[in-house]
Amino acid sequence: MSRLRAALDPKSVAIIGASENPNKVGGRPVHYLQKFGFKGKIYPINPTRTVIQGEKCYPSLQDLPEAPEMVIVAVAGDNAIAAVEACAAFGVKIAVVMASGFGEVDAIEGKAKERRMVEVAHKAGMRIVGPNSQGLANFGTGAIASFSTMFMEFDRVEGHVAMLSQSGALSTVPVGFLNPRGIGVRHSHATGNDADITVGELAIAVAEDTQVKLMLLYLESIPEKKYLEELAAVALDRDLPIIALKSGRSEAGRQAAQSHTGALANEDRVVDAFFEHHGIWRAPDMRGLVEATELYLKGWKPKGRRLVAISNSGAVCVMTADAATTVGMPMAKLADATDKKLKGILPSFATTTNPIDLTAALLSNSNLFGDILPVIAEDPAADAFVIGVPVAGPGYDVPAFARDSAAFAAQTGKPLVVAATQPSVAREFQAQGVSVFPTEVEAVTALNQFVAHRELMARTIERRATRGKSDPLIPTDGATTMLNEADSLALLAARGIPVVPYRLCHSRAEAIAAFEAIGGPVVVKGCSADIAHKSELGLVKLKINSREDAGDVYAEMEDIIRKHGSRFDGVIVAAMAGGRREIMIGAHRDPVFGPVVAVGDGGKYVEVFKDTTLLLPPFSKDDAKEALGKLRIAPLFEGVRGEPPMDLDALSDAVVKIGELMRDASAKVMSIDLNPVMLDSQGKGCVVVDAVVFQGA
Numbered sequence: 021m022s023r024l025r026a027a028l029d030p031k032s033v034a035i036i037g038a039s040e041n042p043n044k045v046g047g048r049p050v051h052y053l054q055k056f057g058f059k060g061k062i063y064p065i066n067p068t069r070t071v072i073q074g075e076k077c078y079p080s081l082q083d084l085p086e087a088p089e090m091v092i093v094a095v096a097g098d099n100a101i102a103a104v105e106a107c108a109a110f111g112v113k114i115a116v117v118m119a120s121g122f123g124e125v126d127a128i129e130g131k132a133k134e135r136r137m138v139e140v141a142h143k144a145g146m147r148i149v150g151p152n153s154q155g156l157a158n159f160g161t162g163a164i165a166s167f168s169t170m171f172m173e174f175d176r177v178e179g180h181v182a183m184l185s186q187s188g189a190l191s192t193v194p195v196g197f198l199n200p201r202g203i204g205v206r207h208s209h210a211t212g213n214d215a216d217i218t219v220g221e222l223a224i225a226v227a228e229d230t231q232v233k234l235m236l237l238y239l240e241s242i243p244e245k246k247y248l249e250e251l252a253a254v255a256l257d258r259d260l261p262i263i264a265l266k267s268g269r270s271e272a273g274r275q276a277a278q279s280h281t282g283a284l285a286n287e288d289r290v291v292d293a294f295f296e297h298h299g300i301w302r303a304p305d306m307r308g309l310v311e312a313t314e315l316y317l318k319g320w321k322p323k324g325r326r327l328v329a330i331s332n333s334g335a336v337c338v339m340t341a342d343a344a345t346t347v348g349m350p351m352a353k354l355a356d357a358t359d360k361k362l363k364g365i366l367p368s369f370a371t372t373t374n375p376i377d378l379t380a381a382l383l384s385n386s387n388l389f390g391d392i393l394p395v396i397a398e399d400p401a402a403d404a405f406v407i408g409v410p411v412a413g414p415g416y417d418v419p420a421f422a423r424d425s426a427a428f429a430a431q432t433g434k435p436l437v438v439a440a441t442q443p444s445v446a447r448e449f450q451a452q453g454v455s456v457f458p459t460e461v462e463a464v465t466a467l468n469q470f471v472a473h474r475e476l477m478a479r480t481i482e483r484r485a486t487r488g489k490s491d492p493l494i495p496t497d498g499a500t501t502m503l504n505e506a507d508s509l510a511l512l513a514a515r516g517i518p519v520v521p522y523r524l525c526h527s528r529a530e531a532i533a534a535f536e537a538i539g540g541p542v543v544v545k546g547c548s549a550d551i552a553h554k555s556e557l558g559l560v561k562l563k564i565n566s567r568e569d570a571g572d573v574y575a576e577m578e579d580i581i582r583k584h585g586s587r588f589d590g591v592i593v594a595a596m597a598g599g600r601r602e603i604m605i606g607a608h609r610d611p612v613f614g615p616v617v618a619v620g621d622g623g624k625y626v627e628v629f630k631d632t633t634l635l636l637p638p639f640s641k642d643d644a645k646e647a648l649g650k651l652r653i654a655p656l657f658e659g660v661r662g663e664p665p666m667d668l669d670a671l672s673d674a675v676v677k678i679g680e681l682m683r684d685a686s687a688k689v690m691s692i693d694l695n696p697v698m699l700d701s702q703g704k705g706c707v708v709v710d711a712v713v714f715q716g717a
Contacts, residue, residue, distance in 0.1 A: 024217065024225040026113035027149060028207075029161045030090035031060045034112075036081065036103045037094035038064030038072045045118060045167045046094035049155065050075060052164035052171055059162060063088055080106075087111035092155065092165045094118050100151065104137045108144035115141065116165045117150035123213050124152050134215035141216065149222070153212030154188025156222075160206050160231060168192045168208070179204020180317055182226045184219050185238035186211055190265075194236055194310045202450075203313055206231055220247030227254045234316040236309055237264040242291065245613050252298035256481055261316050261473055262300045265309040266291050287610065293634035294613050299480030301473040312466035314455045320435045324403035325471045326352035327464070328396055329375035330389075331408030332382040336439070336460055337375035340406055343464040349471070351375065352401040361395045386417030390424035397432045404471060405436040406463050409445050418448045426452035435470065439463040486640050494609060500690045500714045504549040504589045508711035511687075512694075517677050518670070519708045522594035531574035532567045534593035540565045543594045546577035550586035552712050557584060563596065597707050599698025600666060601656065604632065605675055605708075607682045608691040615682035619644070619675050621653050622696040637679035644672035663701075670705040671697070688716045 039047035046066075050073045053062050064072035067079040078084055081091070081103075091112045093103045100119035107115045123131040134151065141148050149156060155166030159178040164171065170192035171177065177195060183205055185191035191210035198205060207226050211219045219239065224247060226232060235255065242248065255262050268288065295302045303309040327349045329340040341351055351374050354362075362372040366388070371377035376396075382388055389407070396402050407425060412418050426449075429436040439460040440446045446456045457463035503511065506524040513519045523534035524547060535542055546559030554560050557580055561573050574591045581588045604622030609615055613636060620632025633647045645668055648654060659665040674697065681687055693712040700706065 024114075024147070024222060026089040027116075027147070027156060027217065027222065028158045028163065028225060028229075030088070030114065030163055032063065032086065032088040033058070033060060033090045033092065033163065033165060034063035034065055034078075034081065034084060034088040035092045035094055036065045037099075038066045038069075038077065039094075040069065040072050042073065042172075047073070048167035048171075049092050049094070049165050052157070052166060053162065055175075056159060056164050056171075056177075057162040058164065061086075061088070081110050081112075082106075090114040090116065090163070090165060092116045092118065093150075094167070097121060101133060101137055104148065105140050108140050108146045111144070112146055115146060115148050115150075116153060116155055117148055117212075118153055118155060118167060119150070120152040122151045123215065134213060138216045148216040150212040151215060152188075154191060154210035156210070157191075157208040158206070159204070159208075160229065166208070166210070168210075170196050174199055177205055177208075179206055180231060180233035181205045181236065181313060182207035182209075182223075182229070182232045182234070183236045183238075184209045184211070184223050184226060186214060186219050186240050187238055188212070190238040190306075193306060194313075197306075197310050198313060201314065203317070214241075214243065218243070218247055220244075220251055223247070224251045224254055227251060227258065227260055230258075232260065234313060235260060235262045236313075237262060238309070239264060239266045240268060242266070242294075242612055245294065248294075248300075249298060252300055252480075256299055256477065256484070259477075261477065263303050263309055263312075263473070264295060264300050265303045265306065266295075289634055290610050290613050290616050290636075293616065293636050296476065297480075297636045297639070299477045301469065301476065308469070311457075311462065312469045315435065315437070315466060315470040318429075318435070318455070320433060320470075322403060322435055322471045322474055325349050325468070325475070326401050326403045327406060327467075328352050328354070328402045328404070329406045329408065329460075330378065330392070330396075331375065331410070331460075332378045332412075333408060333410045334371070334377045334379070336408035336410050337371070337377045340408060340439075340460040340464060341375050343461045344406075344468075347465060347468040349404070349464065349468050352399070352403065354396065354399050354401060358395060358399040362392060365391045365395065382412075382421075383415050386420045387424075389421050390427075393424060393428040397428065397434065402434070404434060404467055406439060406460060406467065407436065408439045408460050408463075410439070410441055412440075412442065412445050418445055422448040422452040422454060425449065426454050429454065435467060437463045437467050483640055483643060494614070494685055494716070499717050501717070502549050502552060503713045503715060504547050505545065505554075505711060506547050506590065506592055507549075508713040509708065511689075511713060512681075512708055512711060515677055515681050517674050517681075517708060518705055519711070520594045520597045522592050524590045524592055525574060526590045528571040528574050531591055531593055532571045535564070535567045535570035538593060538595050541596050542570065543592075543596055544570060544573040544577065545592045545594070546581050547589045547592050548581050548586045549589060551581070551584070557581075594709075597698045597709050599700045599707070600663075601653070601699045602696035603671060603699045603706065604693075604695040605678055605697055606632075606691070606693050606695070607678055607689075609682070615679065617675060617679050617682065619648065619671075620651055626695060635675070635679065637683050639676065639679055641669070641672045641676055644675040647675075648672065665702045666699050667702045667705050669702075671699055674706055674708075690714045690716045 037046040041047045042051035064077040069077045091107045096119045157164045157166045188210040195205045367381045438449045438456045509519045525531040541563040544561045577591045602623035606618040615637045617635045618632045631652045657666045691714045
């Protein structure tokens with residue numbers, strides 16, 4: 021936290037544009053600093069007043085008895101720019117600029133104003149939060165440099181959750197959601213336009229706060245990756261889970277995000293791949309961002325994802341099993357010994373197989389939960405639990421159910437959640453510290469997120485050592501040149517990527533000789549660095565079966581290319597590659613995230629079915645195999661209807677080598693399109709049949 025200590029724990033705070041009215045932008049920070057127990061000096065600045073909210077007020081920054089570590093700039097427009105310049109000159113460390121009207125509304129002049137402010141600040145060693153920032157709030161230190169209305173509702177907010185956002189409102193909405201549930205937020209920061217201190221850089225400092233047990237992020241754009249990469253590394257070292265809500269999934273959302281913060285949106289699938297690569301869980305919406313928060317704060321270390329469901333309703337048992345199947349949590353198959361013990365406890369009309377239906381027996385025996393939970397806990401297949409209590413009231417000893425459930429969770433350390441719709445029932449479980457959700461679907465969804473995120477973090481830590489560090493970005497805006505297919509195949513072959521046997525021919529005689537050397541049938545293709553899509557011009561002929569035909573097709577190809585006005589680089593004669601499935605492997609350089617590799621179902625319908633997945637280098641063969649397992653065609657790889665499995669080892673190896681090629685700056689590869697790559701049965705490998713490579717200057 022040392023590099024941004026003054027942003028999170030300043031020794032003194034001045035407010036330029038301070039107001040006596042706590043409901044105005046300049047009045048809120050003064051009120052909050054007092055309300056939440058800030059121990060440092062508070063310096064309101066307003067030339068028209070001598071006292072503000074009981075604090076001595078000063079006419080100007082220069083009239084202060086010292087240079088404050090933090091200054092809140094609560095004045096608008098050009099006055100804000102002048103205030104930033106004055107702060108820099110006076111020796112201020114952090115300026116929180118709340119004024120809007122900069123890059124978020126004017127991508128040219130507004131951004132230019134931001135750059136000028138940052139330049140002035142950096143020359144003086146000062147850093148800027150904002151502009152267009154709602155402010156920073158560290159409830160651990162009482163340093164509330166924010167004008168959020170949300171904090172007016174609470175007397176105490178401090179907890180173990182950190183929320184950081186580029187949006188002001190979204191930095192506080194989780195606070196409002198979690199506080200009524202008794203979950204405190206230690207940090208709530210809004211960085212606005214990220215002109216200087218970005219949300220990622222600030223998050224690194226926050227992640228070093230040992231009181232933070234869960235970090236939530238709201239992002240509208242990711243202008244650079246380095247701080248998020250560093251944040252992820254710090255968080256993994258600390259075992260700190262990060263959940264991120266990145267908006268702009270749709271085109272309409274991306275356009276709205278750009279108008280909100282003035283930043284260009286990122287390609288959404290690449291964001292998914294980036295988060296997964298670094299162990300960050302991506303939430304689909306605000307509810308997904310906060311819904312499982314309580315589970316992360318329990319300190320659970322789940323050992324698996326097999327679920328046990330227990331309820332006094334058969335319908336809830338069924339719906340819990342459905343919800344578990346939907347999210348990919350298998351229902352645990354309990355051992356015969358467990359079933360036998362349960363039969364000895366439960367009445368004959370209860371169901372002892374998972375999900376366990378207690379039926380109305382719970383009404384007559386309030387000890388059932390306490391009796392059966394330890395039995396199930398001994399079963400090695402039971403990793404997590406959902407208890408459904410849809411209806412309970414007079415005659416049910418709900419406090420006993422809650423005590424037994426809480427004691428079980430505490431003793432075993434196994435995740436346990438409750439689904440209870442009735443507020444009276446929910447309150448009893450909550451009073452015992454048990455996490456409660458209104459429905460079994462919400463309970464299972466939250467539990468799955470928690471378990472899956474923990475699994476993702478464990479995989480990321482395990483593979484981090486073999487992946488190595490990411491590479492510096494290579495500029496993506498320079499001129500590129502397309503290699504012809506022969507040169508593209510040669511480049512791949514030199515990197516150990518299997519390519520179809522071929523020869524580049526420059527005469528009819530060479531084409532005939534190539535046919536005789538390779539053996540028919542062959543494929544004959546025109547070769548030109550000016551033509552990417554050969555089929556559309558009739559430059560691909562399959563199943564050429566004679567030397568004479570090979571020679572004739574050569575002449576035909578040369579004629580087509582020359583009439584098209586394109587460079588004639590020769591004609592390729594290649595073997596007819598066999599295989600069981602056409603796969604595509606592609607790669608390009610993202611301007612923010614760097615090399616991105618795509619792999620998926622190939623062939624001429626690749627853009628129609630869009631069954632592809634993304635990987636960010638560096639990645640391992642295990643990473644590649646895991647990615648291939650997410651494809652819709654993945655079941656085919658294992659073999660169906662008596663077919664042998666396909667050679668995923670060979671395909672994964674090729675994908676890894678493409679990633680390595682993209683990492684090699686000396687190769688200057690900007691994009692690769694391999695389609696098809698013919699994948700054969702296990703042990704028979706895969707082979708690149710067609711390749712298009714673009715290189716940078």
